[in-house]
Amino acid sequence: MSFAVTRTSRSFVAPCEETPRGSLGLSFIDREPVFRYVVRSLHVFRHGREPARVIREALSKALVKYYPFAGRFADDPDGGGEVRVACTGEGVWFVEAKTDCSLEDMNVGSSPYVGLDNWAY
Numbered sequence: 001m002s003f004a005v006t007r008t009s010r011s012f013v014a015p016c017e018e019t020p021r022g023s024l025g026l027s028f029i030d031r032e033p034v035f036r037y038v039v040r041s042l043h044v045f046r047h048g049r050e051p052a053r054v055i056r057e058a059l060s061k062a063l064v065k066y067y068p069f070a071g072r073f074a075d076d077p078d079g080g081g082e083v084r085v086a087c088t089g090e091g092v093w094f095v096e097a098k099t100d101c102s103l104e105d106m107n108v109g110s111s112p113y114v115g116l117d118n119w120a121y
Contacts, residue, residue: 003099003100003101003105004099004100005097005098005099006097006098006099007095007096007097008096008097008098009052009095009096010093010094010095010096011093011094012090012091012092012093012094013056013059013060013063013091013092013093013094014060014063014070014089014090014091015060015063015064015067015070015089015091016057016060016061016063016064017064018089019063019064019067019070019087019089020067020087021087021088021089022087023074023077023084023085023086023087024068024084024085024087025082025084026082026083026084026085031082031083044103052094052096055094056094059092059094063091063092067087067089068085068087069092070087070088070089070090070091070092071085071086071087071088071089071090072085072086072088072090073085073086074086
């Protein structure tokens with residue numbers, strides 16, 4: 001099956017409330033280079049009323065409790081060479097896209113499913 005996915009918008013979503021500032025050290029596991037990779041995921045939702053707005057608002061609320069995810073990786077300000085999380089409250093990328101097929105056409109929810117390597121983004 002062939003289909004096209006088009007990005008319609010890309011923006012930052014910040015926490016909806018003020019979050020703690022500062023920096024946090026990484027755990028032992030997080031400091032291991034072998035575990036440093038980006039998890040690529042695709043979340044698909046059935047069309048509802050303004051789904052992007054609903055998801056964006058929920059993400060903004062979740063980032064209040066999970067505020068380190070709204071920060072950035074930074075070098076240790078003391079010069080120790082450790083990577084830390086700078087809790088800046090900047091936010092996370094939110095990408096909205098559309099496609100020329102339906103969820104039923106793609107058999108969403110069935111397994112196995114097309115991997116993300118087959119998607120262009």
